[in-house]
Amino acid sequence: MLNIKRAASWIGLSAASVFFLAQPSAAQTIPQTGLPVVEIGAGMHLIHAEVARTDEQRAIGLMARKDMPQNAGMVFIFEQPAEQCFWMRNTLIPLSVAFVADDGTIVNLDEMQPLSDVSHCSKKPVRYVLEMNKGWFDKRGIKAGTKLRGGPWPK
Structure with a gap:
């Protein structure tokens, strides 16, 4: 669900950005x-997030899933903070995305439509991105500025 739209400019930012060029098969089923x-x-809620840490895991993300449990999600971990942009190609379920700073604070949120190539980007460099079912954050009153607990960010 990653966007390679700006890959050429990202390559110069860090070695971690190179993964944007590695795309899963178009037939990811x-x-x-x-x-x-x-x-x-997240507030009084507990999320069970799968961890996508490698280039391949991040490139595939939640593609081909037909559903996801209510309090489940996926957290994408990058080596370096950078502008992170996601898309929904080959992703069948609508998702909400939270761009998360190193201290676990949500920088910004966005809603993403299935099977779309529209980019959804962080408003500042981040290393963590959390995807949940669409509307999950809004239904629980979780907004930009909310600090998440636990998770992969440094303590």
């Missing part, structure tokens, strides 16, 4: 499974 799971606290 089988969801990836077996990823590690981390618990993230």
Whole structure:
């Protein structure tokens, strides 16, 4: 669900950005499974987020999933803070995306439509991106500025 629209400019930013060029097969029809799971606290809610840490895991993301449990999600971890942009090619379910700073604070949120190439980007450089079912954050009153607990960010 990553956008390579600006890949040429990102390559010069960091070695971590090179993964934007690695795209999964256009015929990605089988969801990836077996990823590690981390618990993230959001207000009084507990999220069980699969961890996408490698280039391939991040490139595939939640593609080909037909549904996702209510309090489940996926957290994408990048080596360096950078402007992170996501899209929904080959992703069948609508998602909400939270761009998260190193301290676990949500920088900005966006809503993403299935099967779309529209870019959704962080408003500042981040290393973490959390995807949940569409509307998950809004239904729980979680907004930009909310600090998430647990998770992969440094303590």
